[in-house]
Amino acid sequence: MxxxxxxxxxxxxxxxxxxxxxxxxxxxxxxxxxxxxxxxxxxxxxxxxxxAPSVRVADLRSLLEEERSNSTEEPIVVVRGAVEARPATDGLSWKGLKSNVLVSQESGDKAVIIQRSQTYIYHEWRGFLGWTSDLRSILGRSWTKKESSTMKTVPFILVEGGKWPQSDSVIVNMDGSRHPLPLTTVYHQLQPINASPYTLLQALFGHEYPVGLLNEEKILPLGKEITAVGICGFNNGVPELKSCKELPYFLSDKTxxxxxxxxxxxxxxxxxxxxxxxxxxxxxxxxxxxxxxxxxxxxxxxxxxxxxxxxxxxxxxEITVDEDAGDIPDGELCVVCLMRRRRSAFIPCGHLVCCQRCAISVEREVMPKCPVCRMSIRSSVRIYAS
Structure with a gap:
């Protein structure tokens, strides 16, 4: 590292x-x-x-009418059907003219959703000035992507697979939906980008530079069987399915x-x-x-x-030097330090055997005792000679 x-x-x-x-x-x-x-x-x-009830497209209308009579809230249903372009006329009559169907430029398939994306892949080294002797740091590379995508959609419906236009249908309302879509990749190509005269300098100084362009095209083709989960209601007498923000799925390949x-x-x-x-x-x-x-x-x-x-x-x-100046007789020396004059008497035993500094040190012990009689003491008092 x-x-x-x-x-x-x-x-x-x-x-x-x-x-x-x-x-x-x-x-x-x-x-x-x-x-x-x-x-x-x-x-x-x-x-x-x-x-949520899992119903066929043909049974959806009767279910909604029953739920409307029992409750005012629109129910959440699970419907599986095939994707078809929505007819332009009201009532979704199969005799009406269909709306414009999208055609994939790469595969020629008819679809209702086409998503094209271009992703520039950038390659970034640490740079000559940032290299270290660590092998992983030298060989480690970071790939960043900058993507630009476009999506085209046309109104579509779900129908019974293989029975359209004789079967019933449900409108799929995509407004406000941010759920992932069950798109099929029909084109995927990575094109390398030729190095420019400045690429070497960019690599030496650690600046990112493009190394490839990834072109992708994903579609939702006609006739694909998908599962729709959402809030279902009537729109001008026609069943309509909208996404629910509380659910992680809206349109999916899963059952x-x-x-x-x-x-x-x-x-x-x-x-x-x-x-x-x-x-x-x-x-x-x-x-x-x-x-x-x-x-x-x-x-x-x-x-x-x-x-x-x-x-x-x-x-x-407060103990002045003058008080302890000169020679101190052995009988008046502190029994603890043997350097200063006895100044403090212990209570309650009353022994005058320590200087004031040593008496205070003895008091600060966990279980203070007199150095002479070993009696427990409570405090000490200084004695002043008149």
């Missing part, structure tokens, strides 16, 4: 494990909340699709059973992912809380000790 990657990884790890892992715990908690939210949406979609299996699998994955992320976040946040609580208590203890030490230093500073 290069020095830049090492520094970046070190920075990310320091941020993640700062405050004893609290940042990492918060990130995992956020991931857990997002996962649980997605699990709720997916389980709701699974319940709605599972409870209802395949959708249910896919959603059930995603629901289990999201559920266990949320449980794992939530458990890890709770454990890490709990550990970080305990650690920071202990650090805070230690900080308070240090502050208290510093305050006591400051009081001790202030008290001992």
């Amino acid at each position: 290069s020095s830049y990657d090492q520094a970046l990884a070190s920075l990310i790890s320091q941020i993640a494990f700062s405050f004893d892992g609290a940042v990492l715990g918060v990130a995992l908690a956020y991931a857990a909340v997002r996962t649980i939210f997605r699990f709720k949406c997916t389980s709701t979609a699974l319940r709605k699709i599972g409870g 209802k059973d395949q959708m249910l299996l896919d959603l059930a699998f995603k629901t289990k994955i999201l559920l266990w992912s949320g449980v794992v992320f939530g458990s890890l976040s709770i454990g890490i946040l709990g550990y970080a809380f305990v650690r920071n609580w202990k650090k805070w208590k230690e900080w308070r203890q240090r502050r208290a000790q510093q305050s006591i030490q400051a009081i001790t230093d202030e008290a001992t500073s």
